[in-house]
Amino acid sequence: MTKATGTVGDPPYLRIVAAIRRSIADGELVPGDRVPSTRQIAADWGVALATATKALTTLRLEGLVEARPRIGTVVAGTAPATPARRRPSPAPDPEQELGLDRIVRTAIDIADAEGLAALSMRGVAARLGVAPMSTYRYVPSKEDLVLHMADAAFGEESPYRSDAAGDWRTRIELGARTLWGLYRKHPWLAQLSSLTRPLLVPNLMVHGEWVLGALDGHGLDPTTLFDIHVLLYSHVQGLAVHLEMEAHAEAVTGQSEDQWMDSHAPTLRGLVESGRFPTFAKVVGSFENGYDLRLDGLFEFGLKALLDGLTPIIEGRESVA
Known part of the structure; x- marks a missing residue:
């Protein structure tokens, strides 16, 4: 993927967005292909993880990429013809389907794929396709969200039975x-x-x-x-x-x-x-x-x-x- 895109005076995250956008437009990345993770972007471009996260969030909001559980961020199934176009809002309204469990699972997917440093309340909202403040109706802070994530993750495996045999x-x-x-x-x-x-x-x-x-x-x-x-x-x-x-x-x-x-x-x-x-x-x-x-x-x-x-x-x- 070439980095020679974007305007020199643009903020770093916009230059990263432009490079990935160009790779999609040129067919270097096709629907379903994984795009660089925040960690990979940070390493390749020499930027902070927060900058890399902002670049991927921008691409998600443009509808060019989407997150898939256990896979990571991939090129969206149908990329927009131009960066300014947005994918139509899914039906029903994601705000109506929002809940604590969905927020927590989305946050876990982000942390699994990109590390805890890449996690933010705004980033979770962007991946869910809802307004940034929507998640705060269910969890008051990132610290509380992390506790919910930990509890959910530790609860995924519990193979213990009170009557289990064994020394x-x-x-x-x-x-x-x-x-x-x-x-x-x-x-x-x-x-x-x-x-x-x-x-x-x-x-x-x-x-x-x-x-x-x-x-x-x-x-x-x-x-x-x-x-x-x-x-x-x-x-x-x-x-x-x-x-x-x-x-x-x-x-x-x-x-x-x-x-x-x-x-x-x-x-x-x-x-x-x-x-x-x-x-x-x-x-x-x-x-x-x-x-x-x-x-x-x-x-x-x-x-x-x-x-x-x-x-x-x-x-x-x-x-x-």
Whole structure:
């Protein structure tokens, strides 16, 4: 997609709009094709995510692109003949179909595709095709919207049954893997809270209740029981934080993880060859094809190590009791 469009004096977002508009008009992008995400636009054009979001919102309002759940932003099915033309308003009036659930699902789609930084109340309204202030009738602020999003996302998977068979370890593995899957599906979730200021939404409590229930009844004192719960949760969330961080870093730098490592190879080589870190040099030098950082693998490895270490604590207390 060429960037040589628009007027030099135009604001950056208008130049981006002009470039994408030209690509659609020239047939480089056809109906159904994905257009660059906010992250990709920010990286390609060297602009802030807010500027990239404004450009995509402008294109949506022109009817040139549309958002599709789980896909992202694509060229609209029938592009207008000129930028000034707008697609006719759908029937019935979207304002009449607006509700909290629809607002929340739309916001989740934006955060999944473009990151939490791209989310705004105005952007949600634009994607829904309603007036900017309409969403405020259902949710008073972006902060409240994010809480609703988190509660809805954590509620998507709840495979727990009160009569489920299995020992404490099997139950905890199910809880940890369920949470990991949700963080994988919605990377922004891990960015919302810290251990010291937890996210207090009912559907996250469902997952916590499952783990606490698995640990209860094994002779643990309340503090130890809750410490184990927090430790297990921090393992899942602590790794999941890096899912969104990597996506954001790629958007800002325009480099994939491998490209970033390649660009920093001289620095790494200097550390290895300095002689100051012999163990590090020995370990890194033993990799035949480099070290492949796999978050899914680390999650499983860490979960097993934690549960192996906790087994004598939990089962030892149980035998004493």
